[in-house]
Amino acid sequence: MSYKVKSTIMSLVIGILLMAAYGIYAAGKVNSGAASMDDLKFWASSMLLFIGIGVAATIVMHIILSILLSIGKAIRQTVETGKTDDKAIERSLQLDMVEDEMDKLISLKSMRVGYAIGGLGFIAALISLVMGSPSGVMLNIMFGSFFAGSLIESLAQLVYYRRGIKNS
Amino acid sequence: MASQYTISNNIRKLRFFAGEMTQQQLAEKAGASRQTIIAIEAGKYSPSLELAFRIADAFGVGINEVFSREVTAD
Numbered sequence: 157m158s159y160k161v162k163s164t165i166m167s168l169v170i171g172i173l174l175m176a177a178y179g180i181y182a183a184g185k186v187n188s189g190a191a192s193m194d195d196l197k198f199w200a201s202s203m204l205l206f207i208g209i210g211v212a213a214t215i216v217m218h219i220i221l222s223i224l225l226s227i228g229k230a231i232r233q234t235v236e237t238g239k240t241d242d243k244a245i246e247r248s249l250q251l252d253m254v255e256d257e258m259d260k261l262i263s264l265k266s267m268r269v270g271y272a273i274g275g276l277g278f279i280a281a282l283i284s285l286v287m288g289s290p291s292g293v294m295l296n297i298m299f300g301s302f303f304a305g306s307l308i309e310s311l312a313q314l315v316y317y318r319r320g321i322k323n324s
Numbered sequence: 325m326a327s328q329y330t331i332s333n334n335i336r337k338l339r340f341f342a343g344e345m346t347q348q349q350l351a352e353k354a355g356a357s358r359q360t361i362i363a364i365e366a367g368k369y370s371p372s373l374e375l376a377f378r379i380a381d382a383f384g385v386g387i388n389e390v391f392s393r394e395v396t397a398d
């Protein structure tokens with residue numbers, strides 16, 4: 157399993173956990189009466205908070221993944237050769253992280269899938285507003301669809317890495 | 325309607341004749357990731373012309389010795 161696949165799986169897990177956490181948090185606030193669906197300031201601040209947590213979690217995830225990979229490579233090298241060469245480990249890690257043309261193509265194709273989901277969610281959010289739903293509902297549909305778009309983008313990446321991709 | 329091509333390759337064979345060159349070594353020589361070399365070798369990814377030339381250069385052969393195409397439909 158390559159670094160890209162591991163990183164995508166971890167992003168997917170973080171995304172699912174964040175989405176679940178946001179759902180629980182939002183439902184709890186609405187059910188307890190602490191927030192109404194018309195309170196746009198509350199929803200905007202909650203969404204910003206979870207976006208911030210998501211960014212921080214992704215950065216921490218990349219750092220942890222790099223550390224774990226380095227440890228794994230050091231152990232393997234020590235077992236195979238009896239010594240540890242820091243420069244060789246660093247070089248090997250850099251090679252794992254190289255983004256070449258296939259990675260870029262997979263990234264572009266899966267991003268297209270993610271944007272389609274985000275776009276559909278945006279239309280659904282507008283429809284909900286036309287149907288008379290509170291503006292908080294519209295905002296949550298948009299937020300949820302962008303979240304879902306990002307998750308499906310990660311899933312599409314995994315599928316492309318597994319099944320392969322054609323240049324067409 | 326344009327013909328459909330199926331691209332196949334001899335990378336496994338060429339690696340064998342290049343002293344069992346590993347996929348990692350080929351990836352380093354061609355400037356691609358190991359994952360991409362694995363995908364190309366398995367026929368799951370058709371590389372760009374530039375990468376195809378770089379792979380051929382890594383073996384010191386012509387591109388037509390690495391890749392071949394078969395017309396599958398008209």
